[in-house]
Every structure is written in C-alpha cells, then in structure tokens.
Amino acid sequence: MTEQAAAAQAQSGFRLARLELYNWGTFDQRVWTLTPGARNTLVTGDIGSGKSTIVDAVTTLLLPAKPDLLQQGGGSGDPRALAAVLRARLVQVRA
Secondary structure, three states, X not given: OOHHHHHHHOOOEEEEEEEXXXXXXXXXXXXXXXXXXXXXXXXXXXXXXXXXXXXXXXXXXXXXXXXHHHOOEOOXXXXXXXXXXXXXXXXXXXX
C-alpha cells in the first residue's frame, strides 16, 4: 500500500480520487483528467481558465440532477446524458 493510500485510508468518508472531463464547458476536444488523489485540492487559474467549470462538474456529480446545474455541461438538459461527458471515481474510505 502506498503512503498516499495509507493516509487516505486513515480518513473516513468519500474522497474524489479522479475526475475526467470531456466536452464539458471549456474542457473539449479530448479527455481532461484531474487526479486530486482523494486529498484536499485548491483550484486556481486565470479568468476564464475553467475553475467554475470544474466546480460545476463536481457539483453535478454530487447533487441531485436539476436543470440549473446543467448550465455548462452536456447542453441537452438530460441528466442521463451526463454519463457521456463526465466521469469521476469516488472512493469510500472506511475508518
């Protein structure tokens, strides 16, 4: 077990291990992968670099589907279409 995995196992709850974005807002043309490694992550960048788009994607994964959450992703307004453009892996860590 890696040091990072051991540290994550010591924490309880769900942690975001990996986020893949494809054709989600400004993240287009290819699969963009972010790997926070189940740790705290600070998203920074210039104006228009996609910070809010990342938060929108994570919010869409974690909250019940509502039309106002689909403002940037997918575009169709169909919550089932999200699987085609957004994929993430949440890991549950047991204390």
